[in-house]
Amino acid sequence: MAAASKPSRLSYRLSRARVSYVDVIAVAFAALLTLAILVPFINVIAVSFASQTAYYNNRFMLFPPEFTLSNYKELFKDNRILTGYRTSGTLALLGVPLNMFLTVSLAYGTSRPAYPGKKLIMFIVLFTMFFSGGIIPLYLLIKGMRLTDTLASVILCTGLGTFNMILVRNYFYALPDSLMESAKLDGAGEWRILLRIALPLSLPILATVSLFYLVDRWNEWYLAMIFIRSTKKTTLQLVLRSIMLVNQMTNAIQSATAIDQLQRFDIGVRMGAIVVTILPVMCVFPFLQKHFAKGVMVGAIKT
Amino acid sequence: MTGSRRSPRGGLARLSRDIWKSRVIYMLVLPGLLWYALFVYAPMGGLTLAFKAYRANKGIMGSPWVGLANFQNVFRDPTFPKVIARTLWINLGRLCFEFPMPVLLALMLNEIRMPRCKKVMQTVMTFPNFLSWVVVSSVLTALLSMQGPLNSVIERLGGKAVPFLGNAKIFLPMLYVSSNWKSMGWSSIIYLAAIAGVDQEQYEAAEIDGASRMQRITRITLPNILPTVSVMLILAMGGIMSGGFDQIFNLSNAATKDVSEVLDIYIYRITFQSPPDFGFSMAISLFRSAVNLALLLIADRGAKMMGGSGLIG
Structure with missing residues (x-):
């Protein structure tokens, strides 16, 4: 800052x-x-x-x-954390490239000078920020596409974030016009302008937005909770949630029946689960923080 | 440019020429628009379910129309008005206790004259925003439980342990506190950016005129960021019927469920936990979305009428 x-x-x-x-x-x-x-x-x-x-x-x-390290040994005794890491990692690995592809192409397209239909396209995009169909039709859609219980359901439903798209669009929009115009005069097409001028000049925003997406995919739990049933595809967040809830219950049972707590230190295991869940975010965060430019947010609130 | 002499035919030809000239741009926006069509607008079409009786074997399109029957059921449902009242009450509290906090924080941060120290503090403050409510509620549950660290300190100081998260009476304040804890630092960035854009000559003039620091904050900084505050407030009004699902879903428990069931949680419960009646759920969802949109538009108009900057146009 x-x-x-x-x-x-x-x-x-x-x-x-x-x-x-x-x-x-x-x-x-x-x-x-x-x-x-x-x-x-x-x-x-x-x-x-x-x-x-x-x-x-x-x-x-x-x-x-x-x-x-006994809490961590206890935590990794069953495979739940590893399952969570695998699922959330897959979501991030497949989801973020899709996010970036859809975001950058749409952002560039809507940042260009006036062309027929541009206003309509912007309206279609912005309207979704204020109105949505909610989760039920989305669930029925996923069911209709026979995608329930697949990671694809979550990846597709989170394909694009309107807010992030607008961040990138505003950045493209603010790039000096003269650069693009002179490239055009030299005979460069839209593809060339995008790949040779817009993208290389926009690395800070592209880095920021891909990290936003990365964190979002890592934090995924709600859609996964609704779409995915099998325990082999639980996301890390839901694994953490179940560890917190189940251990609370066993704690209650143990204290109620006065069974001594064996070797296990439940609270320690739970804290370990929290640590391994936030560890990747902690690693990514310094890079994310580095790129908070003042322009990143300010352009976003008024479009 | 030569529009005045152009015949309708020529206009059409020019339009098709313009479209052809922009064909690469259309190719670029196509994937994104397809995504919106399939995963946002197609589900929006599912809102018609609010006027239908959903039959699983017939799908959304094939299910029979029932007019306003679903809405009649919604308004006859004894839980519905309670849930609405609760949602409005909680969100009113959010407007009072959550909305101003990032503004206040931004004003404070702007007054800190130790750049290094400020940077470290800001890094810490923005961090929780990048964690899910699952994680945040796990951390807070650990911290605030009856045998937790905070209560151990309270007990050591001679106090009595407080059931921070297990008491319906203080659940709402806990919602506001935890929300601020998670996102206040992040939200303040928008206002800090607005403050950074304030014309420096104003401060210098005020300094020469002998304005105190407090006066400079209230007479220069605050009025200058009011347009930003107004835009954020309009956006907040658009969420008056929803919001807080992740937070409340993860923070509430058996002890607090009577005060915590807001509209979004209610919709989730009747849709995914009891035998679902999708028509009924959709009627409530549509009601929620319509009220949100209406309030957003009203707030936008209001802000413009009072001479502020609106969101749209």
Whole structure:
């Protein structure tokens, strides 16, 4: 967010030395929110590497007193997490290229100067942001196409994100006209302009949007929950959901019947499940964050 | 360019020439438009089910028309008005307690004069937005459970453990808090971008005139980002009948189900958990979409009437 910090540096050039109550409130507010987000995640990670006794000694731990992998060993005993990784990974691997193909081609097409039908096409696209048929007809459509219980159902239904398409379109739109015009005068067709000029100049937005899509595919659970029944094709998010819910239930049963908890530290296993679910997002996030240009969002809200 | 002298015939010829000239563009938009046709507009056609009695063996097209019978059933359903009231109440709360927070955060972040520190904080703040509600609710459930870390601190300080997520009375505040926790940082980026676009001379002039920092925030920054706020508010109005499905589906439990069943959850429950009556569900869905669209348009008109910038046109 280097771009956003510029104006404040400029505007307070004169009063840089003075620290007023505004500074204190602003920093305190932002720091509080930061800690409120950071601490729970650190706690989750710490507990996932801790033993049960350590946890009950200090549940608010930010660092495990002794480091153990037993929770993760327990977690990977059944294949559920691996199944989840395979499914969500497949969704991302097949879904993101489709997303990018549909997004870039439509975005480029709608960013070009006026041609017959352009307004209609934009209306068709934008209307879907405000009105939809809902999940039931989509479900019936997928059923009619005999795609229930396949990953294809989820991949196809999430083929294009209107918001992301508009981000890319606005970026193309803002590219200097003179470049495209001179290419046209030199006899370049639309394909050449797209491949040789528009795409190479748009790498930041293409990277941002493909990471948006990547995270979306990784976070998929709702459509998968409705379309996919077999446990072999459960997405990672739904695996996590079932681990959280099932373990809650076994906890209740165990405490009700006063069976001692054997070797297993349920909360630790659950925290491990959270960690392995968010790990890929944590790896991708720094790259995603790098590309938040100020223009990326601002053009998007008014089209 | 020479439109005044052009005959209708010539117009047609020119149109077909223009279309031919743009053939590559049509080829490019075709896959995307096909996708919209198949996966967005074809299902929209399924909204006709709201006026039909769905028969699985006959499909959407073949099922018999029943007029407004589904709607009559919806409005006779005793749960329906309760669900509507609950949805409106929750979303009204969202407008009061969720909508202003990113604006406030953006104003605060803009006042922080330590760029490094600010960047780190912003990185942390935007992170939860990229997690699903499944993950966020898992983290929050772990943090807030009766034997969880937060309650252990409360107990150590001499307080009594609070059932944060298992108490119907505080469920709505928990919704607002958790929503803000997840997306406040991300949503503030839009406003920060708007602030970055404010003309710097205004600040310099104010500084010379001796305006205090608070005055500069309320008299310059805030009025300058109001158009953005207005657009976001219009968009929020378009979601007044829906929203929060992922969050409520994952955060609610047996203890809070009486206060948490909003329209989207209700539609899900009657469609996928009990023996489904698709006509009935679709009537409710259509009602929801129509109200959302109507409110969006009304808010848009209203914003324009008050001299603000609208969303459409």
